[in-house]
Amino acid sequence: MHATHLLLEEPIRMASILESSKPNFFPSMSKIVGTLGPKSRSVEVISGCLKAGMSVARFDFSWGDGDYHQETLENLKLAVKTTKKLCAVMLDTVGPELQVLNKSEQSISLEADAFVVLTSDQDKEATSKLFPINFSGLAKAVKKGDTIFVGQYLFTGSETTSAWLEVVEIKGEDVVCVIKNSATLAGPLFTLHASQIHIEIPTLTEKDKEAISTWGARNKIDFLSLSSTRHAEDVRQAREYLSKLGDLQSTQIFAKIENVEGLTNFDEILQEADGIILSRGNLGIDLPPEKVFLFQKAALYKCNMAGKPSVVTRVVDSMTDNLRPTRAEATDVANAILDGSDAILLGAETLRGLYPVETISIVGKICAEAEKVFNQDLYFKKTVKYVGEPMTHLESIASSAVRAAIKVKASVIIVFTSSGRAARLIAKYRPTMPVLSVVVPRLKTNQLKWNFTGAFEARQSLIVRGLFPMLADPRHPAESTNATNESVLKVALDHGKASGVIKSHDRVVVCQKVGDASVVKIIELED
């Protein structure tokens, strides 16, 4: 991953662009989150997704029930076993999403300039003149002139399967809208997005709590994607809720920023959350188009400096129906990585798209190319300056490990960690080589029984750029004596060699504790 060093800021030989890249052991350092659904739930397709580079599976509770998602998850577990590729699980909440139920499932044709009424009377059938919605407060929340988008889940706002409405009148509980573009709405469920409007529904709804405490607890979810996070308090409340659900106190919360409220409160939200999802689908509707890129760059910079993983959504919509992305989309993926994103989240493309595996593969290839021209040196300096002095011991060790690894052209960095903190700090400095994070389990008690930690920590690094986890044998005690350190390191090196990331005569940088001292050491392998 560090073979050819081109920098965007330097003149690039045009011919070098045509040289094909050697495939690496890992498709890319950047991570891919795939949403699993109708087109991606067989063991076969999921195995294909894992081999193509998906390392986090997202289960979106905006549609489908627990049983449906459970079936998919069981298939994922089988696929993980057969492919031997690790995958983390993310539960995505419904949140304060407005929905129209189309019980008859017949498509609804909307004509430009005609009128449609949004009503809270959910007993009514959806027709081209009437949309029953799941919220009674809309008439109070919107005013004449406001914009509302409606379409099939994950609509883009630019195709003929979604429509743009403008509020013309409020009649009691009903909202009368004029249709701005002709469209055909298909499927059982449409999503509604009222631009820049506060919807008075809690971020974590009762339905979400139910899904988390049953499905989530049963499956020990690694990540909670908190849809429509609007305030830091939303994250605190979700954390409080998870803390009462046994193992889920280890679940990480990714705040999904999808509207201007979340954007306005971004700094406080970032402090509370474990990571951020830039939900550009909804945000792209809430923001004027010319401002979207700016939010992306500003938010990713803040995540990078905080050392918290970031995820960008909705990159290759057109691949839902096509084998190739548009030029704009291909360029957009690369730019998300150059802007600092850790991961790319695929929604419709894998959920209901025709080419889930191919999409993951192409997105991974674009990410890998972007990583090669990423100006790590500049980024490193910026980060060190931002952190300032004095650094914490651990941060100083982590940044030094990355620097040393680049200077000696190490093929990998191996980091020992239990909490995952050391590994995340190394990733923060964006090493150009993969980081094998060796998660050493710790024995922990909840006063009832003994348990090993480590599984969550290992899987949670699957969303961080550059981190590739392995779980050490729990028979190795977590205290760092020289003998155990050496034996765990040997296992890690063997693992690296067996998988092909480490070859004989390679240099490897190791970050671990010896007694009470944190050390960075450089080792040169024999054959």
Ligand SMILES: Nc1ncnc2c1ncn2[C@@H]1O[C@H](COP(=O)(O)OP(=O)(O)O)[C@@H](O)[C@H]1O
């Ligand atoms: N089991 C272990 N054996 C050796 N070194 C370790 C172990 N766990 C963590 N370290 C090292 O200890 C330092 C602190 O790392 P950190 O991830 O914060 O530890 P912990 O996971 O115990 O909180 C880092 O240098 C890390 O590489």
Ligand SMILES: C=C(OP(=O)(O)O)C(=O)O
């Ligand atoms: C991923 C997105 O959100 P949702 O949860 O609605 O798919 C998005 O809006 O980009």
Ligand SMILES: [K+]
């Ligand atoms: K959702």
Ligand SMILES: [Mg+2]
């Ligand atoms: Mg969304």
